Amino acid sequence: MKPDGLTEFLADYPGMSLQPTRHSGTIIRGQFHFKANGSGLATEDAFELEILINKRFPSEIPEVRETAGKIPKTGDYHVNPDGTLCLGSHLRLKKALLEAPDLVSFTEKCLVPYLFNVSIKLRDGGDFVTGELAHGTAGIIYDYMEMFGLSESGQIVYALQLLGTKKRIANKKLCPCGCRLRLGRCPLHHRLNIIRPAAPRSWFSKHRSDVETRRFG
Numbered sequence: 001m002k003p004d005g006l007t008e009f010l011a012d013y014p015g016m017s018l019q020p021t022r023h024s025g026t027i028i029r030g031q032f033h034f035k036a037n038g039s040g041l042a043t044e045d046a047f048e049l050e051i052l053i054n055k056r057f058p059s060e061i062p063e064v065r066e067t068a069g070k071i072p073k074t075g076d077y078h079v080n081p082d083g084t085l086c087l088g089s090h091l092r093l094k095k096a097l098l099e100a101p102d103l104v105s106f107t108e109k110c111l112v113p114y115l116f117n118v119s120i121k122l123r124d125g126g127d128f129v130t131g132e133l134a135h136g137t138a139g140i141i142y143d144y145m146e147m148f149g150l151s152e153s154g155q156i157v158y159a160l161q162l163l164g165t166k167k168r169i170a171n172k173k174l175c176p177c178g179c180r181l182r183l184g185r186c187p188l189h190h191r192l193n194i195i196r197p198a199a200p201r202s203w204f205s206k207h208r209s210d211v212e213t214r215r216f217g
């Protein structure tokens with residue numbers, strides 16, 4: 001089983017090629033050349049990448065590693081301790097894959113924006129120029145504020161709790177946005193319903209307590 005969008009991906013990024021593997025997933029390796037712009041900046045760059053695509057893609061998020069040591073392996077550059085690139089919060093990546101479950105969309109929506117930030121940072125220094133790439137608990141909360149349209153960390157924790165609750169029951173609870181309405185009567189419920197299929201309820205419950213403990217811990 002090849003992941004959806006693989007043929008288009010290989011055509012769009014001719015430096016990348018399929019690697020033989022004894023595992024059931026797909027491995028793509030090579031030079032990833034791209035152009036991107038945003039926040040009034042533009043870049044054209046190339047990175048040596050290895051992309052591991054699980055056979056359960058798009059349910060499982062692909063793992064991407066940079067193999068030539070061009071990206072410093074630090075939190076500054078959003079590289080995880082295991083060497084995978086931190087392309088965004090789990091929920092943001094899941095949502096992106098839910099909206100467009102193919103490899104080319106994943107590349108354009110998640111990978112290229114990350115590499116754009118890295119490329120600009122390597123060239124000009126400073127922080128990542130676009131803020132939506134979450135890292136650490138503070139980053140995750142910031143990311144969710146944007147995704148959910150909420151402004152306080154307590155609201156995020158409560159929204160995650162509601163996402164861990166059956167929709168019918170959650171809609172009867174007080175809305176996290178502070179409108180004093182039941183969730184089902186506030187437009188926020190549309191936004192949460194878009195995010196809901198990104199993970200099982202049990203994931204949201206566990207994630208809520210992770211976010212909450214680290215926030216207070």
Ligand SMILES: [Zn+2]
Pocket residue numbers: 175176177178179180181183186187188
């Ligand atoms: Zn509300």
